[in-house]
Amino acid sequence: xxxxxxxxxxxxxxxxxxxxxxxxxxxxxxxxxxxxxxxxxxxxxxxxxxxxxxxxxxxxxxxxxxxxxxxxxxxxxxxxxxxxxxxxxxxxxxxxxxxxxxxxxxxxxxxxxxxxxxxxxxxxxxxxxxxxxxxxxxxxxxxxxxxxxxxxxxxxxxxxxxxxxxxxxxxxxxxxxxxxxxxxxxxxxxxxxxxxxxxxxxxxxxxxxxxxxxxxxxxxxxxxxxxxxxxxxxxxxxxxxxxxxxxxxxxxxxxxxxxxxxxxxxxxxxxxxxxxxxxxxxxxxxxxxxxxxxxxxxxxxxxxxxxxxxxxxxxxxxxxxxxxxxxxxxxxxxxxxxxxxxxxxxxxxxxxxxxxxxxxxxxxxxxxxxxxxxxxxx
Numbered sequence: 001x002x003x004x005x006x007x008x009x010x011x012x013x014x015x016x017x018x019x020x021x022x023x024x025x026x027x028x029x030x031x032x033x034x035x036x037x038x039x040x041x042x043x044x045x046x047x048x049x050x051x052x053x054x055x056x057x058x059x060x061x062x063x064x065x066x067x068x069x070x071x072x073x074x075x076x077x078x079x080x081x082x083x084x085x086x087x088x089x090x091x092x093x094x095x096x097x098x099x100x101x102x103x104x105x106x107x108x109x110x111x112x113x114x115x116x117x118x119x120x121x122x123x124x125x126x127x128x129x130x131x132x133x134x135x136x137x138x139x140x141x142x143x144x145x146x147x148x149x150x151x152x153x154x155x156x157x158x159x160x161x162x163x164x165x166x167x168x169x170x171x172x173x174x175x176x177x178x179x180x181x182x183x184x185x186x187x188x189x190x191x192x193x194x195x196x197x198x199x200x201x202x203x204x205x206x207x208x209x210x211x212x213x214x215x216x217x218x219x220x221x222x223x224x225x226x227x228x229x230x231x232x233x234x235x236x237x238x239x240x241x242x243x244x245x246x247x248x249x250x251x252x253x254x255x256x257x258x259x260x261x262x263x264x265x266x267x268x269x270x271x272x273x274x275x276x277x278x279x280x281x282x283x284x285x286x287x288x289x290x291x292x293x294x295x296x297x298x299x300x301x302x303x304x305x306x307x308x309x310x311x312x313x314x315x316x317x318x319x320x321x322x323x324x325x326x327x328x329x330x331x332x333x334x335x336x337x338x339x340x341x342x343x344x345x346x347x348x349x350x351x352x353x354x355x356x357x358x359x360x361x362x363x364x365x366x367x368x369x370x371x372x373x374x375x376x377x378x
């Protein structure tokens with residue numbers, strides 16, 4: 001009992017150092033004396049990063065994810081004697097998380113715990129759920145609102161660095177304003193790699209996931225690259241969905257004109273098309289086929305308004321999107337269930353439980369939830 005008390009006192013001591021570091025951003029001196037932190041779970045900076053990556057109201061679940069992230073199999077047993085101290089630390093960190101970064105949110109829900117963050121060229125992680133005001137080589141990075149970060153470049157800046165904005169699974173969409181004024185709305189489970197300032201003959205960014213682009217017009221082409229689909233524009237608005245796990249990826253043009261180029265994984269087959277407003281380029285990766293079709297643009301951009309909309313969509317497609325939006329795993333009891341079609345439109349904020357109830361009433365499909373896994377049967 002005395003040992004547990006000692007560990008709790010040590011955890012609280014470390015917590016105070018972490019709290020101080022939240023204000024000073026000086027992590028090099030946090031718990032440097034603690035050999036357990038160094039040997040078992042890495043540096044104090046890694047400790048903080050891992051806790052932030054796995055923050056949750058469910059402390060037991062957070063600890064489990066945290067140990068999986070940081071422990072090798074032969075060290076798992078060692079962690080048990082520190083569970084009491086670690087739980088206190090994680091619980092306190094959860095409080096600090098919402099005390100420091102949750103002030104602008106009136107209500108926190110289980111699926112809004114994760115949040116967007118930046119990775120700068122030097123590897124620094126920038127938490128976008130707190131106020132940011134950085135000056136990096138003549139480029140100012142600020143986030144005046146709760147869901148938007150802005151890059152502003154000094155006119156004399158000639159050098160650029162690569163940055164990445166990540167919107168994790170289960171997070172909320174995030175808005176990025178690039179140095180040229182282009183607005184990018186980034187959906188959950190997505191990553192956008194971009195330069196701090198555009199230089200040269202092209203404005204090039206790389207996307208994995210889904211994003212809505214409102215591109216500032218310029219004589220310098222704006223190019224979005226992805227694994228199987230590239231889009232080139234001068235100034236326009238379009239939605240691009242290129243999640244790696246999706247069998248069909250697409251670009252939907254809202255206004256202006258774009259050139260879409262699709263290619264196989266090995267670039268052995270390349271297909272190009274020019275889109276007009278209201279048209280969509282669909283690329284089926286397995287058969288390497290590009291199709292151009294007229295579509296309802298509002299349906300494919302509903303996610304921007306916080307809506308989850310499905311028109312005659314298969315259960316497999318619906319559940320993939322639900323899994324991304326709420327950071328869940330999906331298990332089908334049989335392959336036949338994946339082909340069941342459904343029409344549904346609902347606000348994401350309602351939660352996945354409400355969506356599953358509606359699907360159940362519409363199709364008779366049953367759902368059983370265990371932790372973060374949804375089992376689907378009939």
